[in-house]
Amino acid sequence: MTGTSLPAPLSADGPVLRELASTEPSAEGARLLRHARHSKRLLLLRAVLDAAPGPEAADHWALLEEAERHDPTAVHDVLHYPSTGVWAEETLRRLHAPEGDAPPPDLGHLGALAVAAALRAGVSFKTALRPVQGRLALPTLGLLRPPRPGTLALTERSWDPQDPAALPLHALPGGRTVLDDLDPYRAPAGHHATQPARRLTPRGHRRWDTQWSAALTLLDRYDPARAAEAAGLLRSIVPLAGASRSSGATLPAAPGTVLVRVQSPPALAATLVHELQHGKLTALGDLVTLHTADRTPRHWAPWRSDPRPFEGLLHGTYAHLALARYWQRAALYGARGAWAAHARHRAQVAAVLPGLQRSPQLTPAGREFTRAMAEAEAAMDELPPPGDQYATARAALARERRGWADAHPQLAAVTPG
Numbered sequence: 001m002t003g004t005s006l007p008a009p010l011s012a013d014g015p016v017l018r019e020l021a022s023t024e025p026s027a028e029g030a031r032l033l034r035h036a037r038h039s040k041r042l043l044l045l046r047a048v049l050d051a052a053p054g055p056e057a058a059d060h061w062a063l064l065e066e067a068e069r070h071d072p073t074a075v076h077d078v079l080h081y082p083s084t085g086v087w088a089e090e091t092l093r094r095l096h097a098p099e100g101d102a103p104p105p106d107l108g109h110l111g112a113l114a115v116a117a118a119l120r121a122g123v124s125f126k127t128a129l130r131p132v133q134g135r136l137a138l139p140t141l142g143l144l145r146p147p148r149p150g151t152l153a154l155t156e157r158s159w160d161p162q163d164p165a166a167l168p169l170h171a172l173p174g175g176r177t178v179l180d181d182l183d184p185y186r187a188p189a190g191h192h193a194t195q196p197a198r199r200l201t202p203r204g205h206r207r208w209d210t211q212w213s214a215a216l217t218l219l220d221r222y223d224p225a226r227a228a229e230a231a232g233l234l235r236s237i238v239p240l241a242g243a244s245r246s247s248g249a250t251l252p253a254a255p256g257t258v259l260v261r262v263q264s265p266p267a268l269a270a271t272l273v274h275e276l277q278h279g280k281l282t283a284l285g286d287l288v289t290l291h292t293a294d295r296t297p298r299h300w301a302p303w304r305s306d307p308r309p310f311e312g313l314l315h316g317t318y319a320h321l322a323l324a325r326y327w328q329r330a331a332l333y334g335a336r337g338a339w340a341a342h343a344r345h346r347a348q349v350a351a352v353l354p355g356l357q358r359s360p361q362l363t364p365a366g367r368e369f370t371r372a373m374a375e376a377e378a379a380m381d382e383l384p385p386p387g388d389q390y391a392t393a394r395a396a397l398a399r400e401r402r403g404w405a406d407a408h409p410q411l412a413a414v415t416p417g
Contacts, residue, residue: 016028016029016032017288017365017368017369017372018368018369018372020033020280020284020369021368021369021370021371021372021373021376022372022373022375022376023277023280023318023321023322023325023373023376024225024325024376025225025226025228025229029280030229030232030233032287033280033283033284033287036283036284036286036287037080037255037256037283037286038076038080040286041079041080041084041085041088042079044085044088044089044092045079045084045088047092048088048091048092048095048110049061049110051092051095051096052095052105052107052110056107056111057107057110059127060110060111060113060114060127061110061114063114063115063117063118063125063127064079064113064114064117064118066118066123066125067114067117067118067120067121067123068117068121070121070122070123071120071121071122074117074120074121075117075120075121077120077140077235078113078116078117078120078139078140079113079117080235080256081139081140081235081236081256082180082186082235082236082251082254082255082256082257083139083180083183083184083185083186083236083254083257084113084139084185085251085253085254085255086185086186086187086188086251086253086254087106087109087185088253089253090105090106090185090188091105091106091107091109091110106132108129108130108132109137109185111127111129112129112136112137112138112139113139114127115127115129115138115154115158116138116139116140116141118156119138119141119156119158119159120140120141122156123156124155124156125154125155125156126153126154126155127153127154128151128152128153128154129151129152129154130150130151130152131144131145131146131149131152132184134146134149135184136152137182137183137184137185138159139183140169140178141159141168141169142161142166142167142168142169142182143166143167143182144158144159144165144166144167145165145166145167146165147165167182167199169182169183169236170200170205170208172208172209172212172237173209173212173213174212174213174216174231175231176235177212177231177234177235177236177237178235178236178237179200179205179208179212179236179237179239180236180237180238180257181196181197181198181199181200181238181239182199186236186238186254186257187238187251187259188251188253193245193246193249194240194246194249194251194259195240195241196238196239196240196241196259197239197240197241197242198241200239204239204262207262208237208239208262211262211263211264211265211268212237212268214265214268215265215266215268215269215272216230216231216269217265218265218266218269218330218335219269219272219273221333222269222326222329222330222333222335223273223325223326223329223330226273226276226322226326229276230272230273230276233255233256233276233279233280234256234257234258234272234276235256235257236256236257237257237258237259237260238257238258238259238260239259239260239261239262240259240260240261242261246259247260247261247263247271248260248261248271248274248275249275250275250276250278250279250282252282255279255282255283256279258271258272258275258276258279260272260275266335270323270326270327270341273322273323273326274319274320274322274323275319276322277315277318277319277321277322278315278318278319281314281315281318288363288365289363289365289366290314290362290363290365290366290369291310291311291314291359291361291362291363291366292361292363293309293310293311293359293361294309294310295309295311296309297309297312298411299312299313299411300352300401300404300405300408300411301313301316301352302347302348302351302352302397302400302401303316303320303348304316305404307408307411310359310361313352313356314356314370316352317348317349317352317353317356317373318373320345320348320349321345321349321353321373321376321377323341323345324342324345324346324348324349324377324380325376325380327339327341327342327345328342328346328380328383328385330342331385332383339385339386339389340385340389340393342380342385343385343389343390343392343393344393344397346377346380346390346393347390347393347394347396347397348397349377350377350394351394351397351398351401353370353373353374353377354374356370357370357371357374
């Protein structure tokens with residue numbers, strides 16, 4: 001596999017950093033972030049291979065390399081599929097855990113990756129894998145449900161989407177994004193806030209098709225550049241179960257996916273805008289250090305009731321900056337409630353961003369990044385909401401902040417703002 005080194009760090013005063021800070025889609029910024037994600041994923045997979053005991057993992061890797069020689073694009077898609085990152089991070093953690101402190105690593109999944117890549121690349125192969133609980137997950141393809149338990153012999157003819165033993169991933173309309181309700185690594189185990197839904201019924205898939213298509217239509221109407229960005233960045237959508245505490249989330253280990261509940265098209269479009277910013281900022285963190293703060297939750301965030309660490313505050317401010325701009329553009333098209341949403345999100349950003357800028361824990365790159373964020377926020381003055389909506393939103397937020405300070409007196413003095 002090629003490209004196993006991270007790209008050079010971004011310049012602390014470079015134009016690409018400022019473009020990314022604005023939250024607006026950037027062709028050069030997207031290229032750099034894709035490169036960073038690609039290199040990080042290959043380094044992670046290489047670390048799994050180096051730590052894996054026995055020759056079996058090396059055999060799986062050899063099949064991946066053979067497939068890459070025939071079709072690099074197909075293999076890239078399999079290795080960079082979002083769930084592959086979740087599996088790789090969990091496997092590496094288990095491989096390095098003291099004996100008895102973690103379940104055994106699922107090294108057979110590396111074989112499933114190799115088989116999926118070989119099937120996608122169209123190469124001839126013979127291998128054998130043992131399904132887990134009667135199912136063999138093939139990332140980017142779906143699941144195989146063999147009729148009998150035990151080791152499964154696999155060849156280039158083993159995947160037929162029309163075969164009753166195959167459960168293909170559901171392709172969402174309008175692009176290459178799939179609805180992943182199958183892959184066992186589509187979300188980390190044990191996280192109740194991001195509990196993935198079980199396999200959906202055909203009716204559930206149709207509902208997602210309808211809401212997804214309508215959400216993309218709204219995105220394309222109100223903010224075509226963000227619609228194109230979503231199409232380029234999103235490889236999978238993981239539907240969340242109703243018991244999940246979160247309505248939307250991203251996973252640092254799984255760039256290219258958003259975990260989200262099915263919701264109305266306007267809400268889904270806004271969730272995609274919001275969550276894509278988290279993914280971008282996470283990838284940016286592999287290229288440049290923006291701050292040196294620790295993870296202590298001590299800061300007020302207008303969109304949360306609990307104290308947040310500095311990193312969480314920065315992430316939230318960045319995502320809400322994008323939402324403020326998105327709702328401003330939606331309002332110009334007459335979207336119902338858009339001016340109020342814009343005013344609320346902008347007020348939230350404006351309440352926090354000055355304090356972020358003053359933080360002594362920012363690096364030079366962080367100071368430039370937050371400065372460019374502030375410039376993007378100030379540029380919204382060119383198209384203010386009608387009447388006193390923005391002033392009303394700021395007044396309401398000031399009351400909420402006083403209430404939070406009363407509830408957290410020991411933290412109020414250290415909160416940026």
